[in-house]
Amino acid sequence: MLRVNAFTVSADGFGAGPDQDLEHPLGHGGEELHQWFVPTQTFQRNVLHRDGGTTGVDDDFAVRSFENLGAWIMGRNMFGPVRGPWPDAEWKGWWGANPPYHVPVFVLTHHSRPSLEMEGGTVFHFVTEGLEAALKQARAAAKGKDVRIGGGAATIRQYLKAGLIDEMHLAMSPVLLGRGEPLFEGIDLKALGYRMKEHVTTEKAMHLVIGR
Numbered sequence: 125m126l127r128v129n130a131f132t133v134s135a136d137g138f139g140a141g142p143d144q145d146l147e148h149p150l151g152h153g154g155e156e157l158h159q160w161f162v163p164t165q166t167f168q169r170n171v172l173h174r175d176g177g178t179t180g181v182d183d184d185f186a187v188r189s190f191e192n193l194g195a196w197i198m199g200r201n202m203f204g205p206v207r208g209p210w211p212d213a214e215w216k217g218w219w220g221a222n223p224p225y226h227v228p229v230f231v232l233t234h235h236s237r238p239s240l241e242m243e244g245g246t247v248f249h250f251v252t253e254g255l256e257a258a259l260k261q262a263r264a265a266a267k268g269k270d271v272r273i274g275g276g277a278a279t280i281r282q283y284l285k286a287g288l289i290d291e292m293h294l295a296m297s298p299v300l301l302g303r304g305e306p307l308f309e310g311i312d313l314k315a316l317g318y319r320m321k322e323h324v325t326t327e328k329a330m331h332l333v334i335g336r
């Protein structure tokens with residue numbers, strides 16, 4: 125299955141704020157999006173390597189987001205703030221030496237770069253042959269487990285338009301960003317055959333599971 129999980133959109137449909145840079149990985153204002161996710165036990169443990177954190181519905185969705193994954197796909201803007209040809213191999217992602225993936229991660233880009241092996245089983249592969257090639261490589265690497273598209277919006281939109289995503293968990297956060305990376309621009313989910321399969325609202329997010 126090709127899945128999106130825990131992708132957070134603002135109430136006005138943006139997956140990140142504008143003008144991403146080193147100090148603003150989610151664009152300006154974008155850090156507000158993840159108020160449902162960051163406090164969870166799953167985020168604290170898997171991403172920050174810390175004990176503690178909240179349990180409950182938000183954490184249940186966070187747990188689900190990491191289950192049965194054999195590979196990830198992401199756009200190069202999710203991987204980092206470097207644009208254009210890679211000046212060197214210095215940038216290794218936002219996540220430190222041991223990123224929270226632990227499986228192969230296929231990064232879509234127009235600029236080739238050697239694969240990057242990190243601690244804990246994460247290997248970043250840079251794919252320049254397009255979305256279908258990335259999916260083919262990810263499926264082979266996943267060995268029967270699911271492939272998760274991490275983001276960002278531009279990457280998810282392409283896979284949606286191509287009809288390749290089976291299920292998408294979105295967390296809609298009660299914040300307005302006004303500008304940024306729009307998830308739904310040019311996307312007619314109904315015409316693509318999607319329907320709402322599940323929804324539950326917590327204090328910090330409306331969780332929507334969209335599938336066929």
Ligand SMILES: NC(=O)c1ccc[n+]([C@@H]2O[C@H](COP(=O)([O-])OP(=O)(O)OC[C@H]3O[C@@H](n4cnc5c(N)ncnc54)[C@H](OP(=O)(O)O)[C@@H]3O)[C@@H](O)[C@H]2O)c1
Nearest residue numbers: 131132140149150199200201202233234275276277278279
């Ligand atoms: N809200 C959330 O839950 C969430 C989750 C993940 C990420 N994010 C945020 O989303 C933002 C990034 O999203 P985004 O929409 O700007 O970009 P993105 O989807 O991460 O990356 C887009 C870039 O990837 C490359 N790319 C995409 N499709 C390609 C294809 N078919 N062939 C070759 N290269 C391709 C292109 O880079 P080049 O042409 O430059 O190589 C393109 O400019 C970041 O701020 C990130 O932190 C948010």
